[in-house]
Amino acid sequence: MNNAPHFKQPLLTTPFHARARALSQLDSFIPWAGYTTVDVFSSVEQEYFAIRNATTVYDLTPMVKYRIAGPGATAYLNRLVTRDVGKLKPNRVAYCVWCNDAGHLIDDGTIFRLGESEYRLCTAERQIDWLLDSAIGFDVEIAEVTEEIAALALQGPTSCAALKDYGLVGIEALKPFEIRHFAVGANEVMVSRTGFTGDLGYELWMRPEQAEGIWDGLMAAGSARGIRPIGSMALNVARIEAGFLLPNADFVSAEQTIYTERARSPLELGLEWLVDFKKGHFTGRRALLAEERRGVRRRLVGLDIDGNKPAHNALVYDDRSGKREIGSVTSAVWSPTCKRNIAFAMLAAPHFKLGSEVWADIYLNRELVWERRMVRARVVDKPFYAPERRRVTPPANH
Amino acid sequence: MANAVSTDVRYDCIVIGGGHNGLVCAAYLARSGRSVLVLEAAERVGGAAVTRDFAPGYRVSSCAHLLHLMPQAMIKELDLGAYGFKLANAAMPTTALSQSGAPLALGVGDTGALMGASRADTLAYPAYAARLRRLARALQPIMTSVPPRLGTDAWSDRLALLRMAWRIRRLGRSDMRELLRIVGMNVYDLLEEHFDTPLLKGALGFDAVLGTNFGPRTPGTVLTLLYRLAAHEGSSILAQPVGGLGALSDALGKAAIAAGATIRTGAAVGRISLQEDRVQGVVLQSGEAIAAPVVISSCDPKTTFLGLLGSDQLDTGFVRRVSHLRSRGLAAKLHLALDARPSFTGLGAEGLAGRLLIAPSLEFIEHAYNHAKYGEFSAEPIFEITVPSVNDPSLAPPGKHVLSAIIQYAPYTLAAGWDRQQQRFMDLAIDTLERYAPGLRASVSCTELLTPRDIEQQFRITGGHWHHVDLAFDQFFMVRPLPGAAQYQTPVAGLYLCGAGCHPGGGVMGAAGRNAAQQVLKAGAR
Numbered sequence A: 001m002n003n004a005p006h007f008k009q010p011l012l013t014t015p016f017h018a019r020a021r022a023l024s025q026l027d028s029f030i031p032w033a034g035y036t037t038v039d040v041f042s043s044v045e046q047e048y049f050a051i052r053n054a055t056t057v058y059d060l061t062p063m064v065k066y067r068i069a070g071p072g073a074t075a076y077l078n079r080l081v082t083r084d085v086g087k088l089k090p091n092r093v094a095y096c097v098w099c100n101d102a103g104h105l106i107d108d109g110t111i112f113r114l115g116e117s118e119y120r121l122c123t124a125e126r127q128i129d130w131l132l133d134s135a136i137g138f139d140v141e142i143a144e145v146t147e148e149i150a151a152l153a154l155q156g157p158t159s160c161a162a163l164k165d166y167g168l169v170g171i172e173a174l175k176p177f178e179i180r181h182f183a184v185g186a187n188e189v190m191v192s193r194t195g196f197t198g199d200l201g202y203e204l205w206m207r208p209e210q211a212e213g214i215w216d217g218l219m220a221a222g223s224a225r226g227i228r229p230i231g232s233m234a235l236n237v238a239r240i241e242a243g244f245l246l247p248n249a250d251f252v253s254a255e256q257t258i259y260t261e262r263a264r265s266p267l268e269l270g271l272e273w274l275v276d277f278k279k280g281h282f283t284g285r286r287a288l289l290a291e292e293r294r295g296v297r298r299r300l301v302g303l304d305i306d307g308n309k310p311a312h313n314a315l316v317y318d319d320r321s322g323k324r325e326i327g328s329v330t331s332a333v334w335s336p337t338c339k340r341n342i343a344f345a346m347l348a349a350p351h352f353k354l355g356s357e358v359w360a361d362i363y364l365n366r367e368l369v370w371e372r373r374m375v376r377a378r379v380v381d382k383p384f385y386a387p388e389r390r391r392v393t394p395p396a397n398h
Numbered sequence B: 001m002a003n004a005v006s007t008d009v010r011y012d013c014i015v016i017g018g019g020h021n022g023l024v025c026a027a028y029l030a031r032s033g034r035s036v037l038v039l040e041a042a043e044r045v046g047g048a049a050v051t052r053d054f055a056p057g058y059r060v061s062s063c064a065h066l067l068h069l070m071p072q073a074m075i076k077e078l079d080l081g082a083y084g085f086k087l088a089n090a091a092m093p094t095t096a097l098s099q100s101g102a103p104l105a106l107g108v109g110d111t112g113a114l115m116g117a118s119r120a121d122t123l124a125y126p127a128y129a130a131r132l133r134r135l136a137r138a139l140q141p142i143m144t145s146v147p148p149r150l151g152t153d154a155w156s157d158r159l160a161l162l163r164m165a166w167r168i169r170r171l172g173r174s175d176m177r178e179l180l181r182i183v184g185m186n187v188y189d190l191l192e193e194h195f196d197t198p199l200l201k202g203a204l205g206f207d208a209v210l211g212t213n214f215g216p217r218t219p220g221t222v223l224t225l226l227y228r229l230a231a232h233e234g235s236s237i238l239a240q241p242v243g244g245l246g247a248l249s250d251a252l253g254k255a256a257i258a259a260g261a262t263i264r265t266g267a268a269v270g271r272i273s274l275q276e277d278r279v280q281g282v283v284l285q286s287g288e289a290i291a292a293p294v295v296i297s298s299c300d301p302k303t304t305f306l307g308l309l310g311s312d313q314l315d316t317g318f319v320r321r322v323s324h325l326r327s328r329g330l331a332a333k334l335h336l337a338l339d340a341r342p343s344f345t346g347l348g349a350e351g352l353a354g355r356l357l358i359a360p361s362l363e364f365i366e367h368a369y370n371h372a373k374y375g376e377f378s379a380e381p382i383f384e385i386t387v388p389s390v391n392d393p394s395l396a397p398p399g400k401h402v403l404s405a406i407i408q409y410a411p412y413t414l415a416a417g418w419d420r421q422q423q424r425f426m427d428l429a430i431d432t433l434e435r436y437a438p439g440l441r442a443s444v445s446c447t448e449l450l451t452p453r454d455i456e457q458q459f460r461i462t463g464g465h466w467h468h469v470d471l472a473f474d475q476f477f478m479v480r481p482l483p484g485a486a487q488y489q490t491p492v493a494g495l496y497l498c499g500a501g502c503h504p505g506g507g508v509m510g511a512a513g514r515n516a517a518q519q520v521l522k523a524g525a526r
């Protein structure tokens, strides 16, 4: 893939790099998990609207991937993550989180059950040490396979039709969180109906040497469906609308926080639906049970904010006077689809209750002149945008 | 594992392992009215404090061979005398053997008359010994109490810390300053400051490294020395029970039974069972299940957590810390059946009834240790020797003798593998002894060598480690054996530890067993 020594070429390129570079109009690349990837190809707005109105292609090869296999794989994963992996059937995917002993989040990710005792775990951060330490006493083998698998996300309302046009016969039958294998000519792809946009969409997993051929095939087949490549910035707008958390934005891995006070538990992050206290022991269970008994002291919530100025990094107060700080915004965006000014914020008890009124202190830079606005906001439910089409099977054929 | 079948009898507490700590713990719990069951895998109680036949007619204390740490108060409190416990020699002197000249006699304890050292050393020794004794006495209460936790709001924890600080403060300015100065030092530097006689320094340094994973130049060896002295406080000096250390364990067993405990030997626990994240009881390797809301394990921490409980019941971070505990033993044990009374050069009858050391200088010990660092046994090892049949003729046929020696360093993991090296190490050991006791080899009729690997297999101690896990600053007191399990409690409700891996560590002392019982009673779990 890339043979230059790391000190000459610190960032790796993905198998789609040549294609991405050719299509990039802004030459805007950013590092992601050791790879160079596209931030924006042409314009964030156009790319965002393609997610909601057409089909988009996003290179997610840098997503860290682990192969977890062996007779003890299910037991291993059940002790690792907070969710009941025993309930996950082969050829299905589950979103999950895992914690340290203190019940603080280490990372979130997706588990793909590829067979009876074979899984793939996709994570944001590398954490082989934690995964291996978690394997002590389990009959399981763990290997990082990030470089062995190239991946593309195909997301948007016309994505199913585009994949059909490309030649994935029967793709319309794939249900959310389901996995199926397809062959197109000499190329093989594994497809999961998953994604980070909250929209209809798929993720395609393939061998690196077939990556360019598949990209070319998709682009050609999808042209009638409005296909276009997107960068991380457009995706970020969509994921906030969809209510998905981003590591290092909405939480910092407990393995990386210097102050334990800054680590977050799944209960604080509103992820209690992922925590199954009944399934038996998992790392962090005892700490989380104690936290549940005590009640959380803070919680990540959705905010609906007056006006149209995104509340990036805003401190949040309990009233307009701005005397008592009760938390801060972690992610914020003007939602083009909802036409609402939305954000996630970590708020102290009792202000995280649904319907609470809080105030965000928004800073605006207007031609280098800073203005400050104390803006009213309400605590609301997430997601902000969840179109029915994300779940419908078969999807509409457009 | 076979399916669990339940027995009808329910106990308040199950103690896993009938080593001396398990027995002490059971005795105290039973005396407080708890119904207690001790489950011991071996055919007899005692663990590493046991007397076994190793040749027809010859018996010996298999691991521990000297008693010097168990508090007199405990022996009295449990009325061990009534159960057959008796000393064959209550005050054994220490002699440092020399190959080139006269041995050095250290007398009994550290107040005995020093003979054979330089004039300056002979004059300096009493003050040195007295100061160390004062420092050790200040540390002594630490040994007998449950370590406090840091960063809690509990008054009992704060009070315990204050009490500790007060003991040290009360030493007075000069002693306190000295304690703080030396506590992190190595014993080599400390002894170099005080003495010049190599034989004396070797003998004094020996006690700092015995049973440890250290050489005299390893930081923390002053701590292990002070620690040993602190445990000495209030106990007999160096003693040998009639019938060996196993007789002490038998007496402890009888005391526990008299207090109401039940002891089952030949009952190996296969796993600790939980229900709703609480201890439910144990399942024996035979498949028999026995219920109890409280289980106290005297096994080493790795056996308890990774073997009997299972990492699937514990958090990853905790399991990581358990698996990183340093638990590789370095002490081997040699037993010789002798046709004749051994005769060590320059040693009188009184000396032969005591403890003999081969550790002629600190450099010699350090060299011996160097090998262990690289997975070899010492080319010239150090020895602690007793001839227990001198004090207790019942251990050998009439006129014959038993020699018992602890030999360091014999690392658990030998690069060349013990299978092929065991005989070489035995030959090396006997050759060495022959140099100090000419003619000994010819009188040897039977031998037994227990390497740490043998000790692991025969005594079920991971790594065959004297202290179950290293006694070092990072595995000490408030963090012994590891954070999250340092107050005899564990992350699992109802599961406790009481073995040498806990504070205050190994040696036949009983403190861990007694402290653990206290903790169980305090938690009030019935």
Ligand SMILES: Cc1cc2nc3c(=O)[nH]c(=O)nc-3n(C[C@H](O)[C@H](O)[C@H](O)COP(=O)(O)OP(=O)(O)OC[C@H]3O[C@@H](n4cnc5c(N)ncnc54)[C@H](O)[C@@H]3O)c2cc1C
Pocket (backbone or CB within 6 Å): B016, B017, B018, B019, B020, B021, B022, B039, B040, B041, B042, B045, B046, B047, B048, B049, B063, B064, B065, B066, B067, B068, B069, B211, B267, B268, B269, B270, B298, B299, B300, B303, B331, B332, B333, B406, B455, B459, B460, B461, B464, B465, B466, B467, B468, B498, B499, B500, B501, B505, B506, B507, B508, B509
């Ligand atoms: C070579 C050597 C020499 C030593 N010399 C001395 C000395 O001279 N003086 C001194 O004071 N100390 C000495 N020690 C240290 C001392 O022997 C130990 O620290 C002490 O005996 C430990 O006692 P314990 O009760 O904590 O554990 P142990 O004696 O190890 O007892 C644990 C018990 O648990 C049992 N067990 C383990 N697994 C199971 C299971 N699954 N089910 C049921 N039972 C189980 C074991 O059989 C054992 O009986 C020596 C140690 C060694 C290795």
